[in-house]
Amino acid sequence: MSIAGTRVVRVEDQKLITTGGTYVEDLRGDALTGAVHAMFVRSPIAHARITSIDTSEALAAPGVIAVYTAADIDLPPAPVDPVTQSWLADGVVRYVGEAVALVLAEQRYQLADAAELIDIDYDPLEPVSSIDAALADETLLFPEHGSNVMQVNGKEFDEKTFDDCEVVVTRTIVNQRVAPVPLEVRGAACTWGDDGRLMVWLSTQNAQIARTVVAAGLGVGEESVRIVTPDVGGGFGAKVGADPEVVALGWAARHSGRAIRWTETRSENLTSMTHGRAQQNTITIGGRRDGTVLAFRLEVVQDTGAYPRLPFLPILTELMASGVYHFPRVETASRAVATNTAPISAYRGAGRPEATAAVERAMDLFAAEIGMDPGEVRKANFIAPEEFPYQTPTGASYDTGDYATALDRVLEAGGYADLRAEQARRRASGDPVALGLGISSYVEVTAGDDSGGEGGRVDINPDGSVTAYTGSSPHGQGLGTSLAMLLSDQLGIPLDKIAVRHGDTDEVPKGIGTFASRSLQMGGSAMRLAADQVIARARELAANMLEASPDDLELNVDQGVWQVRGAPASSTVTWAQLAERAGEGELSADEWYDEGAPTFPFGAHLAVVEVDTLTGKVELRRLIAVDDAGPVVNPLAFRGQRHGGLGQGAAQALLEVMNYDPDGNPTTATLADYSFISATELPDFELVNMETPTTRNLLGVKGIGEAATIGSTPAVHNAVVDAVAHLGVRHIDMPTTPVRVWQALGDARKAEAK
Amino acid sequence: MKVAIEVNGQTVAEEVEDRTLLVHYLRETAGLTATNIGCDTTSCGACTVLLDGESVKSCTMLAAQADGHAITTMEGLTADDGELHPLQRAFREQHGLQCGFCTPGMIMASVSLLDHNPKPTRQEVRDGLEGNLCRCTGYHNIVSAVVEASGQEVDR
Amino acid sequence: MIPAQFSYRRASTVDEALSVLAEHGDDAKLLAGGHSLLPLMKLRLAAPEVLVDIAPIDELRYVRADDDGVAIGAMSRYHDLHRDTVLREHAPLLAHVAGSVGDQQVRHRGTVGGSIVHADPAADLPAAILASDGVLVARGPGGERRVPAAEFFLGPFTTPLEPDELVTEIRIPRQTGLGWGFEKFTRRAIDWAIVGVAAVGRSVGLINMAGTPLRARATEEALANGASVAEAAELAAEDTNPPDESHAPPDYRRHLARVLTARALDKAAVPA
Structure with missing residues (x-):
């Protein structure tokens, strides 16, 4: 009997609930005995020339081994096209939190004392603290580049695009900067071995990419670097690869001849780990009064922060601009501009949430303009099920989908008609607590990365157990359990005899990792290939042992034995016997899967909020979700991924923003100030099932890691605006904090009075 | 100064700097690394342990303040024969954890919560865990786990 | 985030605490629960030389x-x-x-x-x-x-x-029999109050509406002179000087003080 599709409690958990995970900070091995502790001294100013650095007092402090600055590090800077970034700030600092010096000390407590003694003089430069300031191009972050615009994409717009539209709505909306905030901050430990190789333990989403980054940064071959990923306390896109700090640590370990451990503080994490989103989007939507949209335009301005780390973010936003809709005309363009703020990179959804937020706000603005129900307007414009595969005007090829059914199911589950009636009652009675309903229909792309491929290896051990190796790099998703379930079904070997390993580049030299919701479809397909190969090899061996033709042999997956087809009473061969016969390490296959194509999960969300119109405070009352990512391997983990996504997505709509003041100082630099959402602010989630398979990989699955984040932000956002629509409000930028809602209500009242 | 703390039933006594934080004493001196550090502002609750049976944030206490007292960390919940505490079991059964980093603090805060309120509603669990942050789960299954551990049925 | 060095002293009685204070004067700081002081020390915004732990008293x-x-x-x-x-x-x-x-x-x-x-x-x-x-x-x-x-x-x-x-x-x-109301307005449950109002009987205390906690005197006087709760609450922001933060500018805080005072007084109007 197949266990795929059944609820399986995670194999990962036993350790996590007893002794706790082994995160970088928890490593206690011999290799790190006597390791020194490292701390980065960071810029307190957004934009300045460094005029002098005096490290003498710090060097004399107890326990201090070394203090390094850019002048010490003899490595070429990292390319961040079209500019470069030094490993420690060289001459100029470009954001608060940029690393300027690196201190090593024998003990952790000595570090904090010594760091205070480093005297750095800055000559302030004009800060570029916003997208508008960057576009003005008056102060340049990189004068040698000649502009703050780092990247431009898209064709010139056609001025006739909206000519045949009865209604055209345009608005600039902000998709605010948010901080990823994995509960485990960044951390690493490293040491150079006697063999001349650098060993790095790193909290990362992909050891192999980290190895590439570190080796390139240090100017050594990849064979000289080994990355090991211990347990990772969350990544959310911000732990892809390795940050510049890791290269600086590797260099310092070589220079000092000491093993080094590094863990940042949460304040460092909030100011110097990459942030996400940070787009300013101008949407224009036009169509007929019957609800048909004829044209849609999206103009993206991406804030890259101080260094353009991830050029494809706005490109992904453009790719997914038209969402679930069959718009006849779609135009997109993007610019990416540098500002004196922390660099922007991937954050759960990475480019797609921004696209969905833009088009789903546009649909609501259009619906409000023509006075039609937002659900009806969506239904009038969905791509129909028979149109798949569907080629979008922006170049995406959607695999499978049924957007109308997803919306119907979520509206039915939520009791949409009754909720609208309740809303009308409250409005009629002048209830100060307004009810708001928000819809979001979404499609996203998983495994959309160009890097392609993933590795999987299956070893049958002499005792009949399995050790499997994946190039994916789970850090909370439960992929170890899901892969073991798939292998168990395929090989007929029980779950408790299957170990899934990952994250050590010596064990798994080739791999891509976990991001872009790619792990199950890519890593799972690779594992399927490897198991297929093992089965083929086993068939030959078993045939030999049972003196039968390979074609007559079958694997009895219920009992985990090979037998002769049609002769079940005859003798059988076990996996252990086969492994024994094959010889040590011989019943094994190592495969690379690179035939998969991106897949397009979709869904519909309905959010219900109450807004206290006297104070502006929003309470999220219900969040109902259809998230269709094809067949489900482990419903337990699948639902968990959706819950997490819903919470994070709702948090962006309601609360979270990483703020900088006009001088470029972060004002949300601790968890006391950054509004990380808690259990108290969230409701129970209501999940509705739907499974539409894809044909684009061996398992028929799509990714689920980011889908619910992408869908939920605009649903909650739309609900807040809907709650106060009858009071004259058409839009409130995220996060819809109490003061913003209150101000929007005040502005609407003033506008009405005029 | 010399600090002696009964940690999970065993006395640990070591000379440490006066400024040693309790969380560092537990992790470095007692060698128990389940207790994690997630922030610097008493916000996230990852470092929650029990002090004489009541939940506290060990990043905002000096080891010296716990001198002569009893501390329980997540390691101390498992019985000697390996039997799990009802909360440990329920967190696994309900998938109340993903990356596991907030889990030790979340479980210890939940022990205290159930001690004060043995049969909480889901909303009471949400309110009671206001000081423990999780980035992975959206809290839904954490709430379910605490409800299950309290002996009540989980219906969602 | 680690505090600067200090020397820790423990007091088990008030007299003990007073004698340590007398000994160290300005260099000493009292440590009770530590939930205000220790975070400041970790951020190195406070660095007392002697910490006198009085929680054990x-x-x-x-x-x-x-x-x-x-x-x-x-x-x-x-x-x-x-x-x-x-x-x-x-x-x-x-x-x-x-x-x-x-x-x-x-x-x-x-x-x-x-x-x-x-x-x-x-x-x-x-x-x-x-x-x-x-x-x-x-x-x-x-x-x-x-x-x-x-x-x-x-x-x-x-x-x-x-x-x-x-x-x-x-x-x-003694407040036996007096009605009371408490309104704490936050973004998240865990946050400090953007504005808070504590009312007992016809007394009103305001949280975060100035550099100190305040009594809403104008409101209290209006109530004493026979005004309704709604009328009196309109005066709650008189003589306040609320802080200015991006998530809560002063005009918003004044507005909240009025709304929350009305709510707290409505609750306080019901005898306990």
Whole structure:
């Protein structure tokens, strides 16, 4: 009997609930005995020339081994096209939190004392603290580049695009900067071995990419670097690869001849780990009064922060601009501009949430303009099920989908008609607590990365157990359990005899990792290939042992034995016997899967909020979700991924923003100030099932890691605006904090009075 | 100064700097690394342990303040024969954890919560865990786990 | 985030604490629950040379009712107060407010004396004590003195307490039978109040509307002169000076003070 599709409690958990995970900070091995502790001294100013650095007092402090600055590090800077970034700030600092010096000390407590003694003089430069300031191009972050615009994409717009539209709505909306905030901050430990190789333990989403980054940064071959990923306390896109700090640590370990451990503080994490989103989007939507949209335009301005780390973010936003809709005309363009703020990179959804937020706000603005129900307007414009595969005007090829059914199911589950009636009652009675309903229909792309491929290896051990190796790099998703379930079904070997390993580049030299919701479809397909190969090899061996033709042999997956087809009473061969016969390490296959194509999960969300119109405070009352990512391997983990996504997505709509003041100082630099959402602010989630398979990989699955984040932000956002629509409000930028809602209500009242 | 703390039933006594934080004493001196550090502002609750049976944030206490007292960390919940505490079991059964980093603090805060309120509603669990942050789960299954551990049925 | 070095001293009695204070003067700082002081020390915004731990002073951990009202030992923790049956009967507002400070873990450690002496204008308990006409009992080398809460909060984090003095007790006039209401407005449950209002009978204390907790005097006077709750609450922001933050500019805070005062007074209009 197949266990795929059944609820399986995670194999990962036993350790996590007893002794706790082994995160970088928890490593206690011999290799790190006597390791020194490292701390980065960071810029307190957004934009300045460094005029002098005096490290003498710090060097004399107890326990201090070394203090390094850019002048010490003899490595070429990292390319961040079209500019470069030094490993420690060289001459100029470009954001608060940029690393300027690196201190090593024998003990952790000595570090904090010594760091205070480093005297750095800055000559302030004009800060570029916003997208508008960057576009003005008056102060340049990189004068040698000649502009703050780092990247431009898209064709010139056609001025006739909206000519045949009865209604055209345009608005600039902000998709605010948010901080990823994995509960485990960044951390690493490293040491150079006697063999001349650098060993790095790193909290990362992909050891192999980290190895590439570190080796390139240090100017050594990849064979000289080994990355090991211990347990990772969350990544959310911000732990892809390795940050510049890791290269600086590797260099310092070589220079000092000491093993080094590094863990940042949460304040460092909030100011110097990459942030996400940070787009300013101008949407224009036009169509007929019957609800048909004829044209849609999206103009993206991406804030890259101080260094353009991830050029494809706005490109992904453009790719997914038209969402679930069959718009006849779609135009997109993007610019990416540098500002004196922390660099922007991937954050759960990475480019797609921004696209969905833009088009789903546009649909609501259009619906409000023509006075039609937002659900009806969506239904009038969905791509129909028979149109798949569907080629979008922006170049995406959607695999499978049924957007109308997803919306119907979520509206039915939520009791949409009754909720609208309740809303009308409250409005009629002048209830100060307004009810708001928000819809979001979404499609996203998983495994959309160009890097392609993933590795999987299956070893049958002499005792009949399995050790499997994946190039994916789970850090909370439960992929170890899901892969073991798939292998168990395929090989007929029980779950408790299957170990899934990952994250050590010596064990798994080739791999891509976990991001872009790619792990199950890519890593799972690779594992399927490897198991297929093992089965083929086993068939030959078993045939030999049972003196039968390979074609007559079958694997009895219920009992985990090979037998002769049609002769079940005859003798059988076990996996252990086969492994024994094959010889040590011989019943094994190592495969690379690179035939998969991106897949397009979709869904519909309905959010219900109450807004206290006297104070502006929003309470999220219900969040109902259809998230269709094809067949489900482990419903337990699948639902968990959706819950997490819903919470994070709702948090962006309601609360979270990483703020900088006009001088470029972060004002949300601790968890006391950054509004990380808690259990108290969230409701129970209501999940509705739907499974539409894809044909684009061996398992028929799509990714689920980011889908619910992408869908939920605009649903909650739309609900807040809907709650106060009858009071004259058409839009409130995220996060819809109490003061913003209150101000929007005040502005609407003033506008009405005029 | 010399600090002696009964940690999970065993006395640990070591000379440490006066400024040693309790969380560092537990992790470095007692060698128990389940207790994690997630922030610097008493916000996230990852470092929650029990002090004489009541939940506290060990990043905002000096080891010296716990001198002569009893501390329980997540390691101390498992019985000697390996039997799990009802909360440990329920967190696994309900998938109340993903990356596991907030889990030790979340479980210890939940022990205290159930001690004060043995049969909480889901909303009471949400309110009671206001000081423990999780980035992975959206809290839904954490709430379910605490409800299950309290002996009540989980219906969602 | 690690505090600068200091020397730790522990006091088990008030006399012991006073003698350590006398010995070290300005260099010493009292440590109660530590939930205000230790975060500041970790951020190195405070760096006392000597830390005197007074949390172990068990003689200051009590709630007692007497003829004048309720006496609360300064080292009582929020959690103690929240569950104390004497306090719930005679000063229910304070019992309720103590249960809304911080989170469960903070309430297990934080003390009422620590909160009062820290004098954070955003803190909940000082405003509730102010609204309750509380009196603080302080002891120093010269003996004991009583300071009404109305004279205790001089400015942000500023009180008339001398470095060698210790608050030992908070006295609250009996509130039995009086209605009360408490409104704490936050973005998240865990946040400090953007604005808070503590009302008991016809007394109103405001949280985070100035550099100190404040009484809404104009509101109270209007009520005394026969105004309705709605009319009186409109005056709640008179003579306030709220802080300016991007998530809460002063005009918004004034508006909130009016709305929340009306809500708190509506609740307080119902006798307990």
